Amino acid sequence: MPTVVITGANRGIGLELARLCKQRGDQVIAICRHGSPALKDLEIRVEEHIDVTEQPALDQLRERLSGVSIDILINNAGILTDESLTNFSADRVRRQFEVNALGPLSVTIALLANLRPGSKVALITSRMGSIADNTSGGRYGYRMSKAALNAAGASLAYDLAEHKIAVAILHPGFVRTEMTNGSGLIDADEAAANLLARIDDLSIRSTGTFWHADGQVLPW
Numbered sequence: 001m002p003t004v005v006i007t008g009a010n011r012g013i014g015l016e017l018a019r020l021c022k023q024r025g026d027q028v029i030a031i032c033r034h035g036s037p038a039l040k041d042l043e044i045r046v047e048e049h050i051d052v053t054e055q056p057a058l059d060q061l062r063e064r065l066s067g068v069s070i071d072i073l074i075n076n077a078g079i080l081t082d083e084s085l086t087n088f089s090a091d092r093v094r095r096q097f098e099v100n101a102l103g104p105l106s107v108t109i110a111l112l113a114n115l116r117p118g119s120k121v122a123l124i125t126s127r128m129g130s131i132a133d134n135t136s137g138g139r140y141g142y143r144m145s146k147a148a149l150n151a152a153g154a155s156l157a158y159d160l161a162e163h164k165i166a167v168a169i170l171h172p173g174f175v176r177t178e179m180t181n182g183s184g185l186i187d188a189d190e191a192a193a194n195l196l197a198r199i200d201d202l203s204i205r206s207t208g209t210f211w212h213a214d215g216q217v218l219p220w
């Protein structure tokens, strides 16, 4: 039974990933700051009080998961705030860097000892992190933080290839969640299914690919 660890699993896309993995028989470990009734209903292992930006919490996570062999690590937790030239906040930009870029890298490093040859690491990024695909501007902190996450993903793909660990850099689509205030083109369960299909397809040959969850390869 594969073991899947998912951050930001209390709501949104992370919760639906957890639900789907549980349904298909995986052993799921949900990581979150605080659980939710919907997560509790899944009756899976939940590790609470893990803020991905706090190193002491990540040290604790490493201890709590000591000895657990992880087949799939999904770095899903993220935040979105809106900065424009006329509504700019360096603090908000910094916070998005901390959560969206440093967070997934720090979680991955904290759990490196739990990964084995054949394990997979998924980074849930956004096509808004693509520089080539930026046709509308704005969203400074989100775009910059996700571009930084993509850069981290490319390095992780190289560094982990020698351990036969593959890395996927995945855009989930425009998804109706709290992050988008309920707007979007698809629901979180469909996004989760698409993301899992990409993760299942991932191999060491395709490591480091920047994919839309619908299967198209995205430009950097």
Ligand SMILES: NC(=O)c1ccc[n+]([C@@H]2O[C@H](COP(=O)([O-])OP(=O)(O)OC[C@H]3O[C@@H](n4cnc5c(N)ncnc54)[C@H](OP(=O)(O)O)[C@@H]3O)[C@@H](O)[C@H]2O)c1
Pocket: 007, 008, 009, 010, 011, 012, 013, 014, 032, 033, 034, 050, 051, 052, 053, 076, 077, 078, 079, 080, 099, 124, 125, 126, 127, 171, 172, 173, 174, 175, 176, 177, 178, 179, 180, 184
């Ligand atoms: N929705 C979209 O259209 C869309 C598009 C492209 C990419 N994405 C990406 O998909 C991922 C999931 O987004 P979503 O739409 O499901 O958003 P969401 O509903 O807002 O959920 C975000 C999740 O991240 C967690 N989180 C935020 N800050 C955290 C921190 N410091 N430490 C630990 N957990 C933290 C939240 O936990 P709390 O409940 O504790 O805040 C929540 O579980 C994100 O990385 C997002 O950037 C989403």
